[in-house]
Amino acid sequence: xxxxxxxxxxxxxxxxxxxxxxxxxxxxxxxxxxxxxxxxxxxxxxxxxxxxxxxxxxxxxxxxxxxxxxxxxxxxxxxxxxxxxxxxxxxxxxxxxxxxxxxxxxxxxxxxxxxxxxxxxxxxxxxxxxxxxxxxxxxxxxxxxxxxxxxxxxxxxxxxxxxxxxxxxxxxxxxxxxxxxxxxxxxxxxxxxxxxxxxxxxxxxxxxxxxxxxxxxxxxxxxxxxxxxxxxxxxxxxxxxxxxxxxxxxxxxxxxxxxxxxxxxxxxxxxxxxxxxxxxxxxxxxxxxxxxxxxxxxxxxxxxxxxxxxxxxxxxxxxxxxxxxxxxxxxxxxxxxxxxxxxxxxxxxxxxxxxxxxxxxxxxxxxxxxxxxxxxxxxxxxxxxxxxxxxxxxxxxxxxxxxxxxxxxxxxxxxxxxxxxxxxxxxxxxxxxxxxxxxxxxxxxxxxxxxxxxxxxxxxxxxxxxxxxxxxxxxxxxxxxxxxxxxxxxxxxxxxxxx
Numbered sequence: 001x002x003x004x005x006x007x008x009x010x011x012x013x014x015x016x017x018x019x020x021x022x023x024x025x026x027x028x029x030x031x032x033x034x035x036x037x038x039x040x041x042x043x044x045x046x047x048x049x050x051x052x053x054x055x056x057x058x059x060x061x062x063x064x065x066x067x068x069x070x071x072x073x074x075x076x077x078x079x080x081x082x083x084x085x086x087x088x089x090x091x092x093x094x095x096x097x098x099x100x101x102x103x104x105x106x107x108x109x110x111x112x113x114x115x116x117x118x119x120x121x122x123x124x125x126x127x128x129x130x131x132x133x134x135x136x137x138x139x140x141x142x143x144x145x146x147x148x149x150x151x152x153x154x155x156x157x158x159x160x161x162x163x164x165x166x167x168x169x170x171x172x173x174x175x176x177x178x179x180x181x182x183x184x185x186x187x188x189x190x191x192x193x194x195x196x197x198x199x200x201x202x203x204x205x206x207x208x209x210x211x212x213x214x215x216x217x218x219x220x221x222x223x224x225x226x227x228x229x230x231x232x233x234x235x236x237x238x239x240x241x242x243x244x245x246x247x248x249x250x251x252x253x254x255x256x257x258x259x260x261x262x263x264x265x266x267x268x269x270x271x272x273x274x275x276x277x278x279x280x281x282x283x284x285x286x287x288x289x290x291x292x293x294x295x296x297x298x299x300x301x302x303x304x305x306x307x308x309x310x311x312x313x314x315x316x317x318x319x320x321x322x323x324x325x326x327x328x329x330x331x332x333x334x335x336x337x338x339x340x341x342x343x344x345x346x347x348x349x350x351x352x353x354x355x356x357x358x359x360x361x362x363x364x365x366x367x368x369x370x371x372x373x374x375x376x377x378x379x380x381x382x383x384x385x386x387x388x389x390x391x392x393x394x395x396x397x398x399x400x401x402x403x404x405x406x407x408x409x410x411x412x413x414x415x416x417x418x419x420x421x422x423x424x425x426x427x428x429x430x431x432x433x434x435x436x437x438x439x440x441x442x443x444x445x446x447x448x449x450x451x452x453x454x455x456x457x458x459x460x461x462x463x464x465x466x467x468x469x470x471x472x473x474x475x476x477x478x479x480x481x482x483x484x485x486x487x488x489x490x491x492x493x494x495x496x497x498x499x
């Protein structure tokens with residue numbers, strides 16, 4: 001027998017249906033890109049999604065940037081987690097968050113999208129500073145946040161007409177260093193280690209020679225993109241005022257006399273420029289005067305819609321290995337012996353061919369791909385793999401056989417060096433207290449097959465739906481792993497020269 005009268009029953013059904021619509025209708029993905037966290041010693045990218053009219057960030061990756069989630073309980077429609085001295089509870093489709101015994105309201109509800117809990121970006125300014133005790137500068141509607149003692153610089157722009165071009169003056173509130181490149185008829189001005197918050201991300205001009213000046217840091221590299229209004233212009237940039245003022249002269253091509261048109265000051269020789277390559281393939285070019293450092297390619301497995309393995313406490317493989325890769329990158333760059341190239345910036349999912357292209361065109365010293373998965377009932381386990389020569393990769397039932405490509409046999413000549421690299425890495429990993437590190441193994445790892453350099457796969461575990469991620473998701477473990485990998489790379493190729 002029903003507990004509700006018929007009229008009330010239909011009212012409750014209608015209310016329940018409306019609630020379901022409110023929860024699931026906003027979950028449509030409208031736009032996905034990267035959110036940049038400027039930390040005191042590094043920059044990190046986290047995917048941000050526009051859902052409905054609000055920007056959403058994945059909760060666990062954001063918290064793991066700032067510390068460690070010590071425990072997590074996920075039930076149907078709710079999530080409870082422990083972060084430092086705080087206990088937080090989120091309910092699906094609700095704006096209120098329980099912070100210890102206090103209720104805090106967010107401007108938009110918590111959601112569960114693509115296997116992850118998502119929170120509105122306002123979480124960064126409303127709740128995160130209380131959890132971390134650090135100052136966090138976040139301006140609503142932007143795609144970046146500045147953490148701790150990081151103070152962003154900004155800039156103003158002025159144009160001055162010249163008889164044969166335009167002078168652009170960019171005045172920064174702090175010191176910058178620049179490198180330049182050209183792509184698709186535009187000029188790109190990289191700003192190095194500066195932490196930048198533009199007053200306006202795009203400035204348009206009514207000028208016969210310059211169309212716009214855009215700011216972009218979606219790959220973690222702050223840059224200005226200058227779009228000329230007329231093709232074939234010459235580009236003359238230089239810094240003045242102690243590195244706080246950038247002067248850019250856009251002038252028409254040289255006259256028949258071979259002399260550039262006169263400006264307020266004698267024009268400097270045009271800079272040597274390099275074509276811009278997407279950040280997934282190559283980092284910003286080093287200054288022409290400095291020797292180019294040898295490349296190390298780091299590949300974080302999975303990404304995008306391919307989440308990989310998942311632990312009981314909600315840690316996704318794609319996010320875990322991206323964190324590890326970030327720490328390895330920092331450890332390698334700290335040696336000042338290598339430049340690091342990532343095969344997937346942010347939460348993207350390049351194909352095997354795209355990852356191979358990024359690696360092989362970089363002519364790297366070594367290639368390291370990172371994964372996480374079920375490695376038994378003991379944890380943490382770290383297993384190092386080399387490619388099994390002559391073994392065909394596993395092919396799903398019913399899938400067509402893949403045609404041979406030029407790089408299909410690229411790893412074969414490198415097998416000996418790859419095994420030596422695996423031994424060096426395994427030796428260093430055994431120094432991590434509590435870690436189980438078996439001898440290197442051979443397997444038909446698809447990620448390694450086409451790499452024309454010493455290449456290994458590093459898998460950490462256990463990451464399975466039956467177990468919490470535990471120590472492999474902790475910052476101390478990942479830091480030790482990163483230090484061990486960096487030491488092994490130096491052992492394998494001291495000073496950047498392979499054995």
